[in-house]
Structures are given as structure tokens and as C-alpha cells.
Amino acid sequence: xxxxxxxxxxxxxxxxxxxxxxxxxxxxxxxxxxxxxxxxxxxxxxxxxxxxxxxxxxxxxxxxxxxxxxxxxxxxxxxxxxxxxxxxxxxxxxxxxxxxxxxxxxxxxxxxxxxxxxxxxxxxxxxxxxxxxxxxxxxxxxxxxxxxxxxxxxxxxxxxxxxxxxxxxxxxxxxxxxxxxxxxxxxxxxxxxxxxxxxxxxxxxxxxxxxxxxxxxxxxxxxxxxxxxxxxxxxxxxxxxxxxxxxxxxxxxxxxxxxxxxxxxxxxxxxxxxxxxxxxxxxxxxxxxxxxxxxxxxxxxxxxxxxxxxxxxxxxxxxxxxxxxxxxxxxxxxxxxxxxxxxxxxxxxxxxxxxxxxxxxxxxxxxxxxxxxxxxxxxxxxxxxxxxxxxxxxxxxxxxxxxxxxxxxxxxxxxxxxxxxxxxxxxxxxxxxxxxxxxxxxxxxxxxxxxxxxxxxxxxxxxxxxx
Numbered sequence: 381x382x383x384x385x386x387x388x389x390x391x392x393x394x395x396x397x398x399x400x401x402x403x404x405x406x407x408x409x410x411x412x413x414x415x416x417x418x419x420x421x422x423x424x425x426x427x428x429x430x431x432x433x434x435x436x437x438x439x440x441x442x443x444x445x446x447x448x449x450x451x452x453x454x455x456x457x458x459x460x461x462x463x464x465x466x467x468x469x470x471x472x473x474x475x476x477x478x479x480x481x482x483x484x485x486x487x488x489x490x491x492x493x494x495x496x497x498x499x500x501x502x503x504x505x506x507x508x509x510x511x512x513x514x515x516x517x518x519x520x521x522x523x524x525x526x527x528x529x530x531x532x533x534x535x536x537x538x539x540x541x542x543x544x545x546x547x548x549x550x551x552x553x554x555x556x557x558x559x560x561x562x563x564x565x566x567x568x569x570x571x572x573x574x575x576x577x578x579x580x581x582x583x584x585x586x587x588x589x590x591x592x593x594x595x596x597x598x599x600x601x602x603x604x605x606x607x608x609x610x611x612x613x614x615x616x617x618x619x620x621x622x623x624x625x626x627x628x629x630x631x632x633x634x635x636x637x638x639x640x641x642x643x644x645x646x647x648x649x650x651x652x653x654x655x656x657x658x659x660x661x662x663x664x665x666x667x668x669x670x671x672x673x674x675x676x677x678x679x680x681x682x683x684x685x686x687x688x689x690x691x692x693x694x695x696x697x698x699x700x701x702x703x704x705x706x707x708x709x710x711x712x713x714x715x716x717x718x719x720x721x722x723x724x725x726x727x728x729x730x731x732x733x734x735x736x737x738x739x740x741x742x743x744x745x746x747x748x749x750x751x752x753x754x755x756x757x758x759x760x761x762x763x764x765x766x767x768x769x770x771x772x773x774x775x776x777x778x779x780x781x782x783x784x785x786x787x788x789x790x791x792x793x794x795x796x797x798x799x800x801x802x803x804x805x806x807x808x809x810x811x812x813x814x815x816x817x818x819x820x821x822x823x824x825x826x827x828x829x830x831x832x833x834x835x836x837x838x839x840x841x842x843x844x845x846x847x
Contacts, residue, residue: 388416390404390406400415416564450497450548451465453494454487454488457484457488459683460616461616462637469636470580470591470611471589472612473616474595474615474618482514483518483652484618484629486525487518487652489501489548490515499546499550500540501552503527504529504553505556511529545586554575555572573607576592580612617629617632624739628642628740629643630642630680659686660797663675666688668764674752675689676752677793678743684786686794686797687737689738689755691734691758692732694732695732706736707742708742712749712752716753717729719753723778726757735752735756746784749775750805754771770799770803771803773826775829781826801822802824
């Protein structure tokens, strides 16, 4: 009897190895290789199975109507999904353990069930009684949601592959599902890929919306290889800090709507509550007279968000100063410090630098450069940023301030929250003429970072590192 063939697959990157190794040669991960049975491969490729049937090509223009969207009634969730769920689509929701993924999806299916949709919640991690206890705590136990606890894809497909299939199906989580045709354990790359493929194919054939919960690795990406993110239509990440009650639902991929859209929630005793105006929430406990703080007018997708950036500059007793950054890119902070040293003559590099984005929000856009620089210079000179001022703009390596997009939307959001001054890059004459309608009375446009530094150093001396 021939010996069954097997190979070893890296659970981090998916690379196949003929023998076991302690360290993956492709991604460098340790102890990530798992033995799996090798599939049968035809010795002659396509020629061994005969000629295939030619596919049919059609034109770009069609007569089909646009896909209708089903709204859950949770405005923050619908915003991130692109104004509702599309029939036959697949959404993947990832996040750290305990961040609230199951709570969010249970609230979503309960809201959809109350609007008349047929919803099914299939749990592979919790028993039915555990899900019922969560439903009681969230006050959604009266919703007509079909509940099941299963992990076999064959059994789940038999229940969903019917004329009376539900409209919305939640799988919690995809890492617990398995196919009995594979010899590998649940959660491995092969099982996650094959299980997701079977469920996605069934969802597109039956026309129901599929919501998958995905675990994340220690690096913060969804476990089970990046191919899982390529297979689905929408990828949502649920973010948040343990010490904050705020939760951010961020869209990193969406075939039916804009990407980089966010929804803001607040974790309460009764579940997740929507935050319709996150700017007011992020700025609720702000001290306007404190130095080292600047309000940044940013854009998250199509939504303007105002957030406070805090900086602390202290003399360093060590030979190598500390750099601590929360909510922003540490490499970009080093670049701004180098520009302040080289182009503006500030001795800031020899100090300990601490930077924090208040509220637990993570900022990735370069428009925050000018606000970070304002917070750093304010902390160095101990001179507060003028009250009622918002700051945004991108900084170049030569110290120039580059314009950013959606200036009008940023200023309009600042005007709604009572800010009457703005510090921003120079704009063209046509766009600058709109300032009267933007809600901000005083707009100061600067072209070089030295102009920002002069605004603070003229009123207060620069503190140097203590010898």
C-alpha cells in the first residue's frame, strides 16, 4: 500500500515545505509549520482531464438593476458597509479578542430581524446558552434570530442550501469551522481557506449576506493567510484600546462602498452604543489652556473627525532619549523632529518625546504632520496653542507645508464645534475665497514650518536640554 503523501504548511504565510523546519524560510516565523495531507496532482495538468467547456463573454453594459441594500438601522455600521448590506456579499470582521466583535454582530442581526429580515447566527466558539445570556444582557432576546452551535461546514451547508435560506448569516468564527474532506485541524490555513470558499460560494448561489468573524494574529492582521481577505467583498477591523470605552469599526476593503470609512461606538453595560458625533466625544475632556496639545481636523473616509494630539517634551537623563508614540506612526514623528532640528533650528532631538492621540483613535493620514509639529513646539516652549484653533497640513523634508484634500469639509466640521481659528497650508485663490462660508472666522495660511515655530518662540523662549 503506498504511503500517504504529506507536506508542511506555514500558518503565517502559507508557504509549503517538503519537511518540517523550526523556522519558516519564507517569512521567518518560528514553530509555524503544520503537517497537512497533500492533495492529488494530475501528472499531465489540464491534459489529463480532457478539454474544458468554453466560457461565455458578455459586454460591460447590462440590464440588471443595481443591487438593493439592506440597512440594519445601526447608522454607524451601515456607514462603514457602504450604506447597507448587499445580498450575496461576504463581510469579514476582525479584531482583538474581547474587543466586541460578537457583541456587534449580535446587535446587527437583532436589528435586522426586527426590520423583517430572516437572520441566522451560527456560533462555533460558544454554546447556545452562552449566546442567549449575551442576548439577555443586550436586551435583544426577543428578536426572531435563528441560533445554532455548529462547526461542520457540511452540516451548515445542508441547513443553508434550501429555498427557505435566511437573508443574513453570521459565522462566529471562521477559524473554528472545518471540512471533513481535509485532514488538517480546524484553524489551519487549508481549513480556513476551504471553509470560507464553500460558504462564499453558497452565499452567492443562494443570495444571502454572509458575515464572518475572523481572529487576528499578534501582528494585528486576520489569521488564516491574507488570501482570506482577497476572497471576501468587505473587510472590517474592529479597533479599540483596553483603557478606553471607544471602539472604531474601520473598513479597509469594500467592493460596494468607500474604504477607510469608520464607525464609532461606545462600549457600555448594555452593549455597543452609537456615537453620531465622535469629534465632540474625543474633545470632551480637553484643557484648552494646557501646552503641548493641538486639535487636528482629520478625515476618516468621508467623515471629518476632530481629535486632540498631545505631546510632552522633557529633558532626557539618558544618553539615548526615549520616543513613545500612541496612535500615530513613530517613523513620521522622527521625520518631523528632524525637520524641526535641521530647518527650524530647534534643539528638540536630545529630549524625551511622548506623543499621544487622545481617545484611542489611530491616525494614518499625512495631514496630521502640522498638528503634531504644533503640539511639539507648544510643549517645548510651554506656550499653549491659541484657543479655538484647529491645525492640519502635510510637512515636506525641506520644511514646506503642503496642501491636503477636503479642506472645506474639515473647516466646516470645526465651525460646527465652535472653533473660530484655523492654521493650515496656503491654498489657491479660488478655494481661499470660500472661507466666508466655511464656519471659521480666522484662517491663517502658512507656507513653511519656520512660520509656525515663530508664532510660539516670539512669545516664549525655547527650553533646552538640561546639562
